[in-house]
Amino acid sequence: MNDTKVIRYTDEAKNRDITTLEKPALSVTLLIFSVNKNNLEVILIKRVRDPFKGFWSIPGDLIYIDESLKDATRRVLYEKTGLKDVYLEQVKAFGEVTRDPRGRVVTVAYFALLPYTSVDLSAAPNALHASWVPVKKLPQLAFDHTKIISQTLDKIKKEIEYTSLAKGLLPKEFTLSQLQNVYEVIGQKKIDKRNFRKKILASQLLKPTGKMYREGNHRPAKLYRFV
Amino acid sequence: MNDTKVIRYTDEAKNRDITTLEKPALSVTLLIFSVNKNNLEVILIKRVRDPFKGFWSIPGDLIYIDESLKDATRRVLYEKTGLKDVYLEQVKAFGEVTRDPRGRVVTVAYFALLPYTSVDLSAAPNALHASWVPVKKLPQLAFDHTKIISQTLDKIKKEIEYTSLAKGLLPKEFTLSQLQNVYEVIGQKKIDKRNFRKKILASQLLKPTGKMYREGNHRPAKLYRFV
């Protein structure tokens, strides 16, 4: 399929000059996920100008020359949510030549997992046209953003099975039912309550706080936190 | 730790111009691994000029403006090994501001896994100063290349457990002992022969070729291939 492509050679002796070579633009793209009730949602931005005017897109920005990829991502996070000091994880770089019709833009995708209640879009520094959208009801997206979301979700689904990724999606203290809901929503399937508790408590990732969570006219639940 | 950093804001209305913004340079870095006897080895290049003159480094190159990340990586692969059509997998982007003393260079790392005998460094298009180096005996490396190798190895170790990554490291047909050796070398530990065969044959990833491999004065071994 790439058989007809010309292969160019690098001559190391030429030592191409970083300052004069025509460079791609470089951006970061940040997928901010949260679990709201029984849905996994992501923050999207409605584009107000071309290209893809009127389409939804993932927030992001070009990086500054003196800013690391993660710092640029932190900046985007702050603008959209007002939050700092959040765990960010890189997904990968997306570098297809034609992914942005304005010109060559390579983007590096990151994700953040937040408790739904920690974000107030209306109070965020720069979240105009931003909205939570359930990933099960994604509209058509701008650029290659559908692909970026899909690959990011695959990564999160795998990692949450053997890490404490879920930590980001809940407040510091939470009940086992809330935690189970997070796993069910991300894994898209029901989990048996007894098996879930057996496994999660055996994992040593949690420790009981001794406190109880009371809500509604029923038995209160023990509160746990990640160690 | 980043508390003192100035946070800049993006004003989307400004719509910064891709063509005038000062851009980082963008390169790819390719880790070419192979198993030789009982060692995992990687192709490194001895640098002949500053910065890091005399240090070993991972091959790579700046990308062209009209070239995808993967195409740039294929180009590097071809230069160092003469090979095309090899499975390449992205590791991640490395974007610390100070990772290259010459200026801002963000790099995207890829890895390739090859049979040791498929590479002839002396016949490759552009492998001057290139050499196989056992990862257990890595010298001090240029730039952030030690970190890049370390994170790449972590990824490969995880993935080889539940994928057919090992396929790249062997010729099309191979014995179960050769395959076991690949897993032992990458996982850095001995595996029980019976348990290994039970598991790998149950996985349905292999199929017997019906042929035998004869070498030395001992019983010949059945040859298998990945399905």
Next chain:
DNA sequence: TGAATAGTGTCTTTCAGACAATATGCC
């Protein structure tokens, strides 16, 4: 027949998954 590697089976332990009844608090 000795040297070297290929090939094979059983037992035990661990973990995942199916499955239902009791406990507690609020109204």
Next chain:
DNA sequence: GGCATATTGTCTGAAAGACACTATTCA
């Protein structure tokens, strides 16, 4: 007492891990 959710244990099957002997080829 009625309702709603929290909490708890056993059995079964599958897979992982420990473990040792026989088979085949060639010199």
